[in-house]
Amino acid sequence: MTTIGLVLYPRFTALDIVGPFQTLVDVPGFDVFFIADEVGPVEDHTGRLTMSATKKFDEIDELDVVVVPGGMADSSIGDDDPVVQFVRRIHATTIWTTSVCTGSIFLAHAGILDGLEATTHWASYDRLRELGAIPTEKRVVQTGKIMTAAGVSAGIDMGLVLVAELVGEETAKAIQLAIEYDPQPPFDAGSPSKVSPEILETLVKIFNL
Amino acid sequence: MTTIGLVLYPRFTALDIVGPFQTLVDVPGFDVFFIADEVGPVEDHTGRLTMSATKKFDEIDELDVVVVPGGMADSSIGDDDPVVQFVRRIHATTIWTTSVCTGSIFLAHAGILDGLEATTHWASYDRLRELGAIPTEKRVVQTGKIMTAAGVSAGIDMGLVLVAELVGEETAKAIQLAIEYDPQPPFDAGSPSKVSPEILETLVKIFNL
Numbered sequence: 191m192t193t194i195g196l197v198l199y200p201r202f203t204a205l206d207i208v209g210p211f212q213t214l215v216d217v218p219g220f221d222v223f224f225i226a227d228e229v230g231p232v233e234d235h236t237g238r239l240t241m242s243a244t245k246k247f248d249e250i251d252e253l254d255v256v257v258v259p260g261g262m263a264d265s266s267i268g269d270d271d272p273v274v275q276f277v278r279r280i281h282a283t284t285i286w287t288t289s290v291c292t293g294s295i296f297l298a299h300a301g302i303l304d305g306l307e308a309t310t311h312w313a314s315y316d317r318l319r320e321l322g323a324i325p326t327e328k329r330v331v332q333t334g335k336i337m338t339a340a341g342v343s344a345g346i347d348m349g350l351v352l353v354a355e356l357v358g359e360e361t362a363k364a365i366q367l368a369i370e371y372d373p374q375p376p377f378d379a380g381s382p383s384k385v386s387p388e389i390l391e392t393l394v395k396i397f398n399l
Numbered sequence: 400m401t402t403i404g405l406v407l408y409p410r411f412t413a414l415d416i417v418g419p420f421q422t423l424v425d426v427p428g429f430d431v432f433f434i435a436d437e438v439g440p441v442e443d444h445t446g447r448l449t450m451s452a453t454k455k456f457d458e459i460d461e462l463d464v465v466v467v468p469g470g471m472a473d474s475s476i477g478d479d480d481p482v483v484q485f486v487r488r489i490h491a492t493t494i495w496t497t498s499v500c501t502g503s504i505f506l507a508h509a510g511i512l513d514g515l516e517a518t519t520h521w522a523s524y525d526r527l528r529e530l531g532a533i534p535t536e537k538r539v540v541q542t543g544k545i546m547t548a549a550g551v552s553a554g555i556d557m558g559l560v561l562v563a564e565l566v567g568e569e570t571a572k573a574i575q576l577a578i579e580y581d582p583q584p585p586f587d588a589g590s591p592s593k594v595s596p597e598i599l600e601t602l603v604k605i606f607n608l
Binding site: 203204205208209211212215216217218222223224231236238239240241242291311312329330340341342343344346347350351354359360361362363364365366367368369370371372373374375376377379380381382384385388389390392393395396397 | 414420424432445450451500550551553556563571578586589
């Protein structure tokens, strides 16, 4: 079995981790589970969604794949954060160490992105750079055995890339078909270069940035 | 406040409901919460993910929006299913009654899709037809105050359409930017018409169809 640990922590963003989850969980031979500092429910960044971890970091000695989601906790974390410490330790055992959105901030704090190309949510490029990585405006960035994805919804694209890398393109395509991932956004507003200043202002207001 | 109830039930598919959740939850003025037959944790169709409902159907007298996700339970449900009964009752109060993937099977059982165009997961068109609806191969179908989305990942597209309908395009675009929904699937295999017979066979094997 390929062991895949999906990380939860207080104030994670749900779609960051459920995107990869849905692309990985049904693949034959994959053992996918949610992990956190403690077993039990973990609240997302909105306080409206709770998902449960079934294993805690302490009881995990090795993982084939680790996925770290983004969230609203990353601005306050330090090098002693439980997720940072776990990533630093488990990275030595993985086939792939991965992140979605600001999950890469945890990887950077763990010291595994020093001088490497990586991506994150578009609003966090500067922060990633300050932590020693080279922010790259791509949907999915592969550097050695590290894979980082752009903001939130990019985890679906990354999940399919992971399936293709670990099993093969045919399985990845079958999963894409199963989740009917034939995206048709009603607008073309998914990156800062595509929107007017008014949309950016609306976003700043909504999220109190 | 616009009240938005996201339905959970045993064997739901996680991305079906987390997609809409992530597009709706941060919108100012929206009160988004998870609801189920009972308050507490609900297991998804893989048994690997647990999310919690904070309100039960019985305590909800009205909703502005209800979202019913798909899952693996729909083939065994009858007209006395708790979700079907809830949809039948709450539909009288909604601005929008919506579904993702095979969530529309519950709507059909509730009798609110009779003779109407609707969509579902591509593998469930026949079933939707048997239940009296007119299956339509579109990503998001609006018929009066009913909105149905195609399989699994289509809930993200539907969520943005809902925000545009309820608040306006500017807010919908800001949310799309916030979740960096600028999809770049590594393959073009998201609908049956786009894949070879081998991919369909792989899918059938993976899901024991």
